[in-house]
Amino acid sequence: MVDKKLGGAGLRGQSAGETALCTVGKTGSGLTYRGYDIKDLAANAQFEEVAYLLLYGTLPTQTELDAYKTRLKGMRKLPEALKTVLEQIPSDAHPMDVMRTGCSMLGNLETEATDFSDQLDHIDRMLATFPGIVNYWYNFSHNGTRVETETDADSIAEQFLWTLHDKKPEPLHVEVMHASLILYAEHEFNASTFAGRVCASTLSDIHSVVTGAIGTLRGPLHGGANEAAMDMIQQWSSADEAEEAMLGMLARKEKIMGFGHAVYRESDPRNAIIKEWSKKLSEQVGDTHLYAVSERCEAVMWREKKLFCNADFFHASAYNFMGIPTKLFTPIFVCSRVSGWTAHAMEQRANNRIIRPSADYTGPETMEFVAISERG
Numbered sequence: 001m002v003d004k005k006l007g008g009a010g011l012r013g014q015s016a017g018e019t020a021l022c023t024v025g026k027t028g029s030g031l032t033y034r035g036y037d038i039k040d041l042a043a044n045a046q047f048e049e050v051a052y053l054l055l056y057g058t059l060p061t062q063t064e065l066d067a068y069k070t071r072l073k074g075m076r077k078l079p080e081a082l083k084t085v086l087e088q089i090p091s092d093a094h095p096m097d098v099m100r101t102g103c104s105m106l107g108n109l110e111t112e113a114t115d116f117s118d119q120l121d122h123i124d125r126m127l128a129t130f131p132g133i134v135n136y137w138y139n140f141s142h143n144g145t146r147v148e149t150e151t152d153a154d155s156i157a158e159q160f161l162w163t164l165h166d167k168k169p170e171p172l173h174v175e176v177m178h179a180s181l182i183l184y185a186e187h188e189f190n191a192s193t194f195a196g197r198v199c200a201s202t203l204s205d206i207h208s209v210v211t212g213a214i215g216t217l218r219g220p221l222h223g224g225a226n227e228a229a230m231d232m233i234q235q236w237s238s239a240d241e242a243e244e245a246m247l248g249m250l251a252r253k254e255k256i257m258g259f260g261h262a263v264y265r266e267s268d269p270r271n272a273i274i275k276e277w278s279k280k281l282s283e284q285v286g287d288t289h290l291y292a293v294s295e296r297c298e299a300v301m302w303r304e305k306k307l308f309c310n311a312d313f314f315h316a317s318a319y320n321f322m323g324i325p326t327k328l329f330t331p332i333f334v335c336s337r338v339s340g341w342t343a344h345a346m347e348q349r350a351n352n353r354i355i356r357p358s359a360d361y362t363g364p365e366t367m368e369f370v371a372i373s374e375r376g
């Protein structure tokens with residue numbers, strides 16, 4: 001991975017526009033949001049501070065943060081028509097599809113003005129409702145209960161866990177969720193953000209931007225990797241078993257989810273942070289093997305392939321230790337990244353030209369048209 005080639009297919013390494021929101025790998029393995037190092041943000045900030053930074057341009061003062069959190073708290077109620085739709089979605093649906101539908105339905109009920117003058121209201125509403133949307137559906141379809149989304153939770157981090165388990169979560173878990181949401185909030189021109197920016201560049205509405213981005217994040221090569229990593233590591237009951245299985249996967253040239261990155265060359269700075277939280281949670285729950293398995297996977301991938309854990313890998317064990325069902329992992333990513341997606345949409349709108357690149361044609365040269373009756 002150290003000699004990663006930045007070129008060729010996938011627009012790798014090519015600039016596709018400007019942003020003032022984020023740098024990825026500018027200093028090798030660094031990540032900054034509006035100039036602030038991810039390590040400082042994850043260690044010291046709440047997720048709402050980071051969302052405010054991305055959406056409103058500066059870190060909030062204490063008064064601004066308090067007002068912002070109060071505003072978001074007041075926006076958690078789900079419209080009855082949205083609840084009705086969520087209740088129709090079967091329990092075996094993928095929660096990312098639920099998020100996609102939930103976002104789209106919200107856009108039908110609360111449509112953005114065509115001059116975008118209320119864009120921030122809709123963005124804040126999505127931030128406030130997304131945890132409730134996925135967990136309302138989850139609880140209804142899995143437990144037959146209609147969970148209250150207007151909770152007393154102090155933050156989006158707490159709101160996610162509260163609406164999932166229908167009770168006030170423990171402080172350590174809320175702290176981990178803040179860090180996790182901060183780590184996932186923004187990442188320059190990643191696939192889902194780029195999809196969102198393409199949509200925004202057509203002057204489409206903010207719910208279409210986010211719906212498209214959710215569909216793009218869903219895939220296992222992007223946000224879906226945290227779930228795929230969990231499915232993989234939970235098969236193994238010891239580090240030795242994990243190592244043997246991984247060597248087999250590598251020999252068969254299988255992709256190992258949660259490793260590698262399109263931009264970083266040597267490490268993903270988010271990994272060390274979530275890994276530390278995973279370790280702490282592992283000790284808290286008395287885990288006997290999952291963290292050890294994860295660490296061995298990391299060592300084997302580096303030793304064999306010089307591939308490193310990306311943000312997703314240790315998120316898998318961390319979320320698992322907090323009792324979060326695997327299929328809800330990527331929706332948490334949505335609850336966070338909606339801040340980055342929409343900050344990019346606003347940035348695109350503020351200086352817009354439709355995104356429409358060219359293609360290198362590889363099809364046949366001029367063909368003579370043959371009438372349908374004469375085709376063999």
Ligand SMILES: CC(=O)SCCNC(=O)CCNC(=O)[C@H](O)C(C)(C)COP(=O)(O)OP(=O)(O)OC[C@H]1O[C@@H](n2cnc3c(N)ncnc32)[C@H](O)[C@@H]1OP(=O)(O)O
Pocket residue numbers: 001004005010012220221222223225254255256257258259260261262263307310311312
């Ligand atoms: C939050 C996020 O979205 S982070 C990304 C989450 N996605 C994953 O974890 C999925 C697994 N990882 C991958 O598929 C890739 O590493 C990606 C999609 C993240 C990046 O893709 P690319 O930029 O095309 O990868 P890159 O050019 O570094 O690949 C170099 C080589 O390493 C291999 N490689 C890269 N990642 C992996 C992996 N996880 N497992 C096995 N081999 C891998 C590639 O197949 C390629 O081999 P080749 O030269 O023989 O074809």
Ligand SMILES: O=C([O-])CC(=O)C(=O)O
Pocket residue numbers: 024184186187189190191222262263310311
């Ligand atoms: O930047 C990317 O390609 C993927 C990624 O890590 C992210 O979106 O967080």
